[in-house]
Amino acid sequence: MRRAAAVTGMALAVWLAATGPAQAGPAGAEGADFIYVVEPGDNLSSLAGRYMASADGWRLLQARNGVADPYRLAPGTRLRIPLGQIPEQPGAARVVFVNGPAQADGEPLHAGMALREAARIVTAAGSTVTLELPDRTRVTLPPGTTVAVRRLRTFRKSGLTDTVIRIERGQADTRVAPEGGGVGRFELHTPMMVTGVRGTRYRVAADAAGSRSEVLEGQVGVSLARAGAASATAVPAGYGIGVPAGAGLSRPVALLPAPQLQPLPDTVLGPAVDAAWQPVQGAVGYRVSVARDVAHTELVWTGDTADTHIGLDGLPEGSLYLAVSAVDAQRLAGKPASGPFAVRLNPPAPFTLQPAAGTVRYGESATFEWAAVGAAASYELAVSADAGFAATAATLQARSEQAVQKLAPGAWFWRVRSLDAGGRPGPWSAAVPFTLEPAPPVPTLQDDGDSLRIGWPADARATAGYRVQLAEDAGFTRMVADQRSADNEVALPRPPAGTYYVRVARAAADGHEPAAAFSAPQRITIVAYLRDGQGGAIRLGDGARDEGNHGTGVRIR
Structure with missing residues (x-):
C-alpha cells in the first residue's frame, strides 16, 4: 500500500525511471517525445540510425537529453526522441472480429477489412468489434461505443506503431504490444482524459458521468485532456483512475478483486447458460463478458448486472471464455475472473410437432412426433412432470421421428434432441407441455x-x-x-x-x-x-x- 501511495502522485517519467531495466527499450510517448529506455550496448548513433531520419541525429539527441558521452549510455536511462524527427508512414488497422451490426464511416464492418487514419467506428447495441494493429496490439470495442482514429501510422525504420484513438462514448479494452516489442506511441483520448501507455493491458471508458481507466497489466500515464494539464499520473497494474464530470483527475485506487466463479459445465448444450459467482465486498455491480479467445479480445456477449448471477444467451458454438469483474462505487471495473467452457449447438434440436403445446391427449399412452434433422443419426426423447426435467419419467431412444410412451393421466412436458453418428447429443428442444387424460367411455x-x-x-x-x-x-x-x-x-x-x-x-x-x-x-x-x-x-x-x-x-x- 505504501508503494501504491508513492506512485499515485508521481509523473509517468519518474515512475518509469524507478522501474529500471525491466522497462528497457521502446517505452511509449510523453507529449511530443518518444521515450526510449537504454539497453546494454546502446549508443546515440545506433539509436539515431534505428529511429531517426539520419544517423547524424545523434547530435540532436545529445543536446536534447544532456548526454556527456554519446557512446557511454547507462542502461535504464530514459532518452527523449522528438516524434517530429522520426520518419513515419501510413499504417492500417485490420478488423479481426465483428459480432453484430457495426460501421466505419457509415459502411458495414466485416472481418478482414483494413481501416486507415481518420476512420470513425460505431458499434451498435449488442455488437462488438476487434481491431489489430501491425504490432499485434488489439483494441476491443464493446457495444454502444463510438471512436475516431486520430492517428494511425508506423515508424518507417522500426515498424513501431504511432496510434491515437479518441473515445467519444463507450469503452475500449486494449492489449498493447502483447509480444513484448514495446510501443512507439499508443494513446486513448476521451473528452476529459488522455491515457498513454507502454506495453500493457488496460481499459478506458467515457460517458456522461466522466472518464475512467483501469490497468490490468503493465502501467499507464493518465493526464487531463485540457491544454496546460499537469504531467501524467502513473497508474500501475491493479489500479484505476477517473475524471468525474466537472471535476479533476482522481487519485488512483486499487481495483476490486476478481470474483470467485461458480463452475460452468464443461460443455453447454444449447445457446444459453446461467453464470454465477460469489459476491465481492464493495461491489455495486458486475460486468460480464464472453469471448471466443483466451485473451478476451473477441467478445460475443456482454452484460451488466447488480446480482451475483446472470443468464447468458445467444452464444455461438465452440470454445468460449467467461469473464466477470466487480464494479465499485466509482464505476471502476476490477480484476476479471475468467473460466473456459464450450457450447455445442449441433446436431440441432428437432422441431416438435405432436403433442403441440397445451393440447390434450387421451388414453394410456402418448404418441410423440418431431421433424427430421439431416445431421441426426438418432434421437433422444424425454418426458417429465416438471418443466425443468428435474425428475425424468421416461427417456427413449428413437431411430425415426416418432415414439410412443405409456404414461399415467396428468400434466406432462416433453422434449427431444438429436444425436450424431458417434452418439454425441446436441441441445434439447424447448419443453412442450401437454395433458394426458383417460380414454373416454365407449358406448x-x-x-x-x-x-x-x-x-x-x-x-x-x-x-x-x-x-x-x-x-x-x-x-x-x-x-x-x-x-x-x-x-x-x-x-x-x-x-x-x-x-x-x-x-x-x-x-x-x-x-x-x-x-x-x-x-x-x-x-x-x-x-x-x-x-x-x-x-x-x-x-x-x-x-x-x-x-x-x-x-x-x-x-x-
Whole structure:
C-alpha cells in the first residue's frame, strides 16, 4: 500500500525511471517525445540510425537529453526522441472480429477489412468489434461505443506503431504490444482524459458521468485532456483512475478483486447458460463478458448486472471464455475472473410437432412426433412432470421421428434432441407441455323399436355425469340429441330409420362443455320396423335385423 501511495502522485517519467531495466527499450510517448529506455550496448548513433531520419541525429539527441558521452549510455536511462524527427508512414488497422451490426464511416464492418487514419467506428447495441494493429496490439470495442482514429501510422525504420484513438462514448479494452516489442506511441483520448501507455493491458471508458481507466497489466500515464494539464499520473497494474464530470483527475485506487466463479459445465448444450459467482465486498455491480479467445479480445456477449448471477444467451458454438469483474462505487471495473467452457449447438434440436403445446391427449399412452434433422443419426426423447426435467419419467431412444410412451393421466412436458453418428447429443428442444387424460367411455346400444338405450362403462372421474350426443353426421353439426346423464346410460327417443353417429364424454361441472374429449364417433344404422298384431317387429327390405345385435334393429360400425 505504501508503494501504491508513492506512485499515485508521481509523473509517468519518474515512475518509469524507478522501474529500471525491466522497462528497457521502446517505452511509449510523453507529449511530443518518444521515450526510449537504454539497453546494454546502446549508443546515440545506433539509436539515431534505428529511429531517426539520419544517423547524424545523434547530435540532436545529445543536446536534447544532456548526454556527456554519446557512446557511454547507462542502461535504464530514459532518452527523449522528438516524434517530429522520426520518419513515419501510413499504417492500417485490420478488423479481426465483428459480432453484430457495426460501421466505419457509415459502411458495414466485416472481418478482414483494413481501416486507415481518420476512420470513425460505431458499434451498435449488442455488437462488438476487434481491431489489430501491425504490432499485434488489439483494441476491443464493446457495444454502444463510438471512436475516431486520430492517428494511425508506423515508424518507417522500426515498424513501431504511432496510434491515437479518441473515445467519444463507450469503452475500449486494449492489449498493447502483447509480444513484448514495446510501443512507439499508443494513446486513448476521451473528452476529459488522455491515457498513454507502454506495453500493457488496460481499459478506458467515457460517458456522461466522466472518464475512467483501469490497468490490468503493465502501467499507464493518465493526464487531463485540457491544454496546460499537469504531467501524467502513473497508474500501475491493479489500479484505476477517473475524471468525474466537472471535476479533476482522481487519485488512483486499487481495483476490486476478481470474483470467485461458480463452475460452468464443461460443455453447454444449447445457446444459453446461467453464470454465477460469489459476491465481492464493495461491489455495486458486475460486468460480464464472453469471448471466443483466451485473451478476451473477441467478445460475443456482454452484460451488466447488480446480482451475483446472470443468464447468458445467444452464444455461438465452440470454445468460449467467461469473464466477470466487480464494479465499485466509482464505476471502476476490477480484476476479471475468467473460466473456459464450450457450447455445442449441433446436431440441432428437432422441431416438435405432436403433442403441440397445451393440447390434450387421451388414453394410456402418448404418441410423440418431431421433424427430421439431416445431421441426426438418432434421437433422444424425454418426458417429465416438471418443466425443468428435474425428475425424468421416461427417456427413449428413437431411430425415426416418432415414439410412443405409456404414461399415467396428468400434466406432462416433453422434449427431444438429436444425436450424431458417434452418439454425441446436441441441445434439447424447448419443453412442450401437454395433458394426458383417460380414454373416454365407449358406448353400446340397444334398440327395442321404441327407444335407443345407450350405455357405457362407469368412470369414477365422471363426478359431474356424462354427456351423450347423437347426430346425422360424423362432424356432429346436425344434432339429433344432446343429453346429459348422471348414470352411465341414457334412453333417447328412437329417430327415423337411417345412419347416425353417437359419442359420449365426461361432463364438466357447469353442465355444458365436456371435461374430456368425446369418444370416437360410432356409426349406427337405424332400421325400419312394422309390427304385427301382437306388437312384434317385422323386418322390411334392407332394414333387416342385425343378427349380431340380437334383433335390436341397430347396426354399429
